Amino acid sequence: MKIFVTIGSMKPFDRLISEIDLIGTKHEIFAQIGESELKPKNIKWKKMLNQTEFKQKIKWADIVICHGAIVTITQALSNNKQVIIVPRQKKFGEAIDDHQLEIAPLLEKKYDIKSITNIKNIEKYLKKSNKKIIKPNVSKELVEEIKKLIDI
Numbered sequence: 001m002k003i004f005v006t007i008g009s010m011k012p013f014d015r016l017i018s019e020i021d022l023i024g025t026k027h028e029i030f031a032q033i034g035e036s037e038l039k040p041k042n043i044k045w046k047k048m049l050n051q052t053e054f055k056q057k058i059k060w061a062d063i064v065i066c067h068g069a070i071v072t073i074t075q076a077l078s079n080n081k082q083v084i085i086v087p088r089q090k091k092f093g094e095a096i097d098d099h100q101l102e103i104a105p106l107l108e109k110k111y112d113i114k115s116i117t118n119i120k121n122i123e124k125y126l127k128k129s130n131k132k133i134i135k136p137n138v139s140k141e142l143v144e145e146i147k148k149l150i151d152i
Helices: 014-026 051-060 070-078 099-111 119-131 140-151
Strands: 002-006 028-032 044-046 063-066 082-085
Touching: 002 014, 002 051, 014 028, 014 119, 028 051, 051 070, 063 070, 070 082, 082 099
Parallel strands: 002 028, 002 063, 028 044, 063 082
Antiparallel strands: none
């Protein structure tokens, strides 16, 4: 299973990168780690990817794990990739508010996009996914609908 992890560029998301690095020996993982001070040991990584590299990693991956960024979510869905959203949380200093915590459950309920708030559950979910990667059946209309939902 090939996994692309992307956390955006605004603030570090060390909680997620640390957990992904712990399970990195069990999967083929590449992470865009942004401004993190961590230097993962068990996964391939790069601080920032340019637009071409980013698109290539999405196409390469079976699963895309990301924070609640609409651009990443819609790009992954447009490429028929399974998406796991791990919302950044204000209480951990990862965001200025909890809008991602509010959006992720809506996307999960309406579009069956997996959302994980307890990072320790990622490995358990990936074990289930390893048996059968569930790729979404996504239309352009669905992607546009998701964009509108996020903008509200």
